[in-house]
Amino acid sequence: MVSRSDVAKRAGVSTATVSRVLANKPHVSQSLKDRVLKAASELGYRPDNTARRLRSQSTSQVIGLIVSDIQNPHFAALVRGLEDYVFQHEMNIMLCNTDEKLDREAFYIERMQSERAAGVLINPISPNSTPMLEALRRSGTAIVLLDNEIEGFPCDSIGVDDRAGAYAATSHLIQLGYRRIATIGGLHHQLTARKRQQGYKEALRDAGLPIDDWFILLTDYTEEAGYAATIRIFRENPPEAIFSSNNSTTLGVIRAAAELGLRIPDDVALVSFDDLPYAEFLQSPLTAIAQPSYQIGVEAGRLLEFRIHNPTAPYRNVELPSPLIVRTSCGSKLRIG
């Protein structure tokens, strides 16, 4: 590795001067500047960011992204938005998949602290991680919560109005004439899951419909869980419609329906929280609450960058609109005319 002192030697100056030139500091004569730049390029010199970070204690240019699953199209789009934003600011993303596993999440939070990340974006699995996040924040790392807030841990966050989205999705089903509406929801330790369930219940209540506990299926946000829940509910107590509150579970519903020989929407209507890429080309083009995932990523980057430079500013909780995209998977129970 060629280092600053190699460059200094070749240019016949001190390492301090090399630093000044490379950092574009004022008060350096043009002739030295030229010599240093020439030497650096001849040597193919690349500054060592790790050393730089160590010495200047300046905020590093790396940020951590801790999500459950980058394969989920929502997170894939989010990371694109985030990356487009941070690239402008010359920052780098360290990618951490937790796979919804607590030990993996814990490992990564610690690791981000060890790597002296300037900031961390995290979609926390459960409140269990709160103590670790507190330690992380105490160490000077900026934190932004993705899609999920944590009670008792005030923090910047970015997401959508989960309650409103779920309400809109469920109401859509009700307006179409469905009454027996099941929901596949996330486990209760996630605030997001609780809010989506709340929206579902409120929509039923506001329509004067009964809330049937049979129809509230609480599972992991995975395709397998969505599949299993669908199979079970159809064996035990078939609904007319399903509000699936996550795109992974939605895939599970679709798979289960196919296996059960159920047509969507003829035999069961389906609305999803979270859209799917190329959803319009599905056998039953999916009606969905479409989170602006890319935009969430951009905003997350913006919030994080602000927090890095303004550690004491008041926290902000940003919610982006999440429209209902009507395609055909909900059909209608209503007669026309």
Added chain:
Amino acid sequence: MVSRSDVAKRAGVSTATVSRVLANKPHVSQSLKDRVLKAASELGYRPDNTARRLRSQSTSQVIGLIVSDIQNPHFAALVRGLEDYVFQHEMNIMLCNTDEKLDREAFYIERMQSERAAGVLINPISPNSTPMLEALRRSGTAIVLLDNEIEGFPCDSIGVDDRAGAYAATSHLIQLGYRRIATIGGLHHQLTARKRQQGYKEALRDAGLPIDDWFILLTDYTEEAGYAATIRIFRENPPEAIFSSNNSTTLGVIRAAAELGLRIPDDVALVSFDDLPYAEFLQSPLTAIAQPSYQIGVEAGRLLEFRIHNPTAPYRNVELPSPLIVRTSCGSKLRIG
């Protein structure tokens, strides 16, 4: 930030001892060990990896992943496989999307050098990056090429047999009775694209079919390009079948077909290089050459790790099998019986 010397002070030992305990070196008395561990945990101490890297010049635990688009399901699955592998080895992934832009690729290659990444996995856009990769390698960074080799730059690589896959896809169409088979292929600066085109041509030739330049559409590997190419070919010279050589272009074909009112496979048969997630739930369940993306990620991690520890070993070029998954998007032109 609490540092090693804070821990040393509290435990009443030297920083050298702290290092030894934390690194689990032998020859430390149990009593000191206990005191150090206790002090470290009380202080909530986290080692500074950047300082560690600087001092020991040991290989860092971070590797760079430079791909065109993490939203592409192939890369999303690949990164999962890679991450599952490197997590075992306590390494971290720095994610870099090039968006097929040369300047962005250049920026990231340089950045990985500055970050002193132990290794870099890259899906190179074109041979233009070769000089930068050479510099990166000279600086001691291990490199593994993803899905693509570069002529004149011998290097470890992992991918599939593109020629064979394209041959199988095209032959499948031929066996089904199609004769007027168009292909949507990538631009020629990518070896991968050339190999897929070669497979297509060989399949036609081996079947005694003419190779019609009209039917060879060379475009970017994007949905827009696939869409535009499909619209154009149907206006000018409609084929019976299309071999789309990338999953993004495949999406473009599907979109164009929908817009043109063309049913798949009735009006045009379609086979894709690269599968799509939940392809079986599409209106026309997609027949595709399915790359083992997750497994490619795992193998990429393995290759990289080996290279990091064995800089002078001979290069290896690994090709994984990439089976044809027959669904229904190809239909058949043949009468039965």
Added chain:
DNA sequence: CTGAAAGCGCTTACAG
């Protein structure tokens, strides 16, 4: 405008 020197948080021979 420029350089000598200290120090960021670590690790690792070198002594003892």
Added chain:
DNA sequence: CTGAAAGCGCTTACAG
């Protein structure tokens, strides 16, 4: 078994 000291590649007051 343990500590004092040097040094990784940088940056930044401090002099001049």
